[in-house]
Amino acid sequence: MKGIIFTEFLTLVENQWDEDMVDDIIDDCDLPSGGAYTAVGTYDHKEIVDLVMALSARTQIEVPTLLQVYGKYLFSKLASHYPQFISKAGGVLEFLEGVEHYIHVEVRKLYPEAELPSFETSRLGPNQLEMIYRSSRHLDDVCHGLIEGCLEFFKVEGQIERTPLEDGTRFLIRLPES
Numbered sequence: 001m002k003g004i005i006f007t008e009f010l011t012l013v014e015n016q017w018d019e020d021m022v023d024d025i026i027d028d029c030d031l032p033s034g035g036a037y038t039a040v041g042t043y044d045h046k047e048i049v050d051l052v053m054a055l056s057a058r059t060q061i062e063v064p065t066l067l068q069v070y071g072k073y074l075f076s077k078l079a080s081h082y083p084q085f086i087s088k089a090g091g092v093l094e095f096l097e098g099v100e101h102y103i104h105v106e107v108r109k110l111y112p113e114a115e116l117p118s119f120e121t122s123r124l125g126p127n128q129l130e131m132i133y134r135s136s137r138h139l140d141d142v143c144h145g146l147i148e149g150c151l152e153f154f155k156v157e158g159q160i161e162r163t164p165l166e167d168g169t170r171f172l173i174r175l176p177e178s
Contacts, residue, residue: 001137002114003041004081005074006048010037012073013055021058028054042113045137064141071145072152079153092154093129096147096173097121117143127175134168147171 013022026035029050033043052070056063079086085103089095100119107114117135124130133143144162151158151173161172 001043001045001048002039002111003037003043004039004078006037006043006051007039008074008077009048009051009070011077012070017059021055024058025051025054028057040111042111045139067139067141068145068148071142071147072149073145074142075146075149075153079149086153092150092156092158093123093127093173093175095150095154096129096131097123124172127177129173131171131173132165132168133171140164140169143169144171147173 010022013025029035029047031047031050033041033047035051037043052063052066055061056066059066085106086095088102089098096119100121104116104119107116115136117133117137117139119134120132122130131147133140135143140162144160147160151160157176159174161174163170163172
C-alpha cells in the first residue's frame with residue numbers, strides 16, 4: 001500500500017487528537033516499518049489495519065467508523081494532491097465512473113507496483129450509479145468514506161446504500177433529482 005495512505009492517516013490522527021496519540025498508536029503496534037512512512041514508499045496494508053485498531057482501542061470509536069471518517073478525509077487530501085484527476089469530471093457520478101478506467105490507469109503510471117482495488121460501475125439512471133468494489137484488502141469502510149468525501153467535494157447531497165457481496169461490496173449512489 002502506498003505511503004500516502006499512511007502519512008495522511010497519521011496526519012488525520014494528529015489533527016483530530018494530537019501528536020501524542022500518533023506516538024501512542026505507533027507504540028501500541030509492532031510495525032515492520034517502525035511507523036516511519038514516506039508518501040511514495042510502499043508498506044504492508046496490515047500496518048494501517050493495526051494502526052486503526054490501536055486508535056480504536058484508545059478512543060473507543062469502532063474501527064468501521066474510523067475507517068469511514070478516514071476515507072472521507074482522504075478524498076479531500078487526494079483531491080488537493082491530484083487535482084488533475086478531479087478536473088476532468090463533470091460531476092460526482094462522472095468522477096466515480098472514471099475511477100477504474102481513468103484514475104487507476106494514471107495511478108499505475110505513477111506507481112506501477114500499486115495494488116489497487118477494482119470498481120465496476122453501471123449507470124442506473126441519470127442520478128443513480130452502482131459501484132461494485134472489490135479488493136483483497138477489504139477496506140469497504142474506507143471506500144464508503146471516499147464516496148462520502150466525493151459527494152462533499154462536489155457539494156452534492158446524496159444517499160449511499162451498501163450491500164455486501166460474496167466477492168466485494170455494492171454501493172448504490174443516489175443523487176437528488178435535478
